[in-house]
Amino acid sequence: MSRYFNFDKEKFKLEKFREKARKFYDKNQILCSKLNRSQKFYYFGFVFGLLAAFWYVTPFSKIYFSVFITAGLLLSCGVASDILIVYKKVWETNIGKGLILVIYAAATNFAYALSSQIVNEIVTFESSKLIYSINLVAVMLLPLFILAFTYLVFAVILIFGQFYMLMIAHAEQFKTNECLKHIVPEKIESYALRTFLARFFVFPSVLGFYWSISGHAMPAYVNFVEHTTKVFIYNLEAKKFSRCELSKGQKVIEINDKEIVVVEKLNGGYFFSPQICSPKLKPND
Numbered sequence: 263m264s265r266y267f268n269f270d271k272e273k274f275k276l277e278k279f280r281e282k283a284r285k286f287y288d289k290n291q292i293l294c295s296k297l298n299r300s301q302k303f304y305y306f307g308f309v310f311g312l313l314a315a316f317w318y319v320t321p322f323s324k325i326y327f328s329v330f331i332t333a334g335l336l337l338s339c340g341v342a343s344d345i346l347i348v349y350k351k352v353w354e355t356n357i358g359k360g361l362i363l364v365i366y367a368a369a370t371n372f373a374y375a376l377s378s379q380i381v382n383e384i385v386t387f388e389s390s391k392l393i394y395s396i397n398l399v400a401v402m403l404l405p406l407f408i409l410a411f412t413y414l415v416f417a418v419i420l421i422f423g424q425f426y427m428l429m430i431a432h433a434e435q436f437k438t439n440e441c442l443k444h445i446v447p448e449k450i451e452s453y454a455l456r457t458f459l460a461r462f463f464v465f466p467s468v469l470g471f472y473w474s475i476s477g478h479a480m481p482a483y484v485n486f487v488e489h490t491t492k493v494f495i496y497n498l499e500a501k502k503f504s505r506c507e508l509s510k511g512q513k514v515i516e517i518n519d520k521e522i523v524v525v526e527k528l529n530g531g532y533f534f535s536p537q538i539c540s541p542k543l544k545p546n547d
Contacts (some may be wrong), residue, residue, distance in 0.1 A: 296452040300347065303340030304460050307333050334471070341468050344461065345415050369407055373400045384491055387536040388517050395495050402487050409476060416465050492532035500525040506539040 294302060310333035318326040352358035377399035382389045389395075451457060500513035506522055508514060515523040519539070526533045 298451055300340050300343040301451065301453070301457055303336050303343055304457065304464060307336035307340060307464070308460070310336060334468070337464050338468050338472075341412075341465060345412060348415055348418075369411075370400075373403050373407065376400075377403060380487070381491060381495075384488060385495070385515070385523055385534045387523050387534065388521070391517065392495060392499055392515065395491055395499050398494055399487060399491055402490065405483075409472070413469060413473075416469055496525050496527060496532050505541055505543070507542055 293305070297305060310329055314326050314330040314333055317323060317329055349362075353362060374396065377396045378389070380399050381392050381395050385392065495515070496513060500515050500523075502513055504514040504516065504522070506514055506516075508524065511526060513525045515525065516539075517523060517536075522537055522539045524535050524537050526535070
């Protein structure tokens, strides 16, 4: 009898657990139906953050790191989603389109100018004809510009965040005010104040984390850009055959009729040396 009694007791506990799990699932479904894309990322990011803290204090602490990384990725996706939303909102206005195009033109011009300087420092001579290498360096500088743009958006959010808090706190009053009703969006996201506070915590945490990583990775990335550019110049921009005399294994970049840059690969490194062209074809006396 006691065995059957224990079995019924365990079955009752299991049913009770299933009922609680079902209620929790239904509540989450209702909650998620009210959240936008960014809010969902933040919500699940915080949930996984709590799970990471739980696993950290248990004997199964090795699981903590995986769950913590998952939380970080979800929060990062939330930040990226917010940035895309801001970009889309700005792009929908004529002034915003003009501003984005001006920023894009300025950033493109700056990227090409900076990449030209980098190629010039690598070659240590006139490098304006290395157009393909300059374009390649400009592309490799793209992650740095994306990071800078992200911090620019973050600064804008911080500056205008207090106005946003004021707006959502008095949204109903603003909607009935003839002077202010057009400032307030027709639809304000659910849990706006809580979401703003979450963003106020998540943005500096996520961006600070990536800033720290970029600070440590920057020297390695600079070396990567420099090495990749040298490899590209030697294999694709420099010419194996030239009207100028070359030694075995040398390649040439022609600057003008008289000046050249000889490129050599020695001991796994690439070396550039400006020289005067010594023509293969000599005029007959």
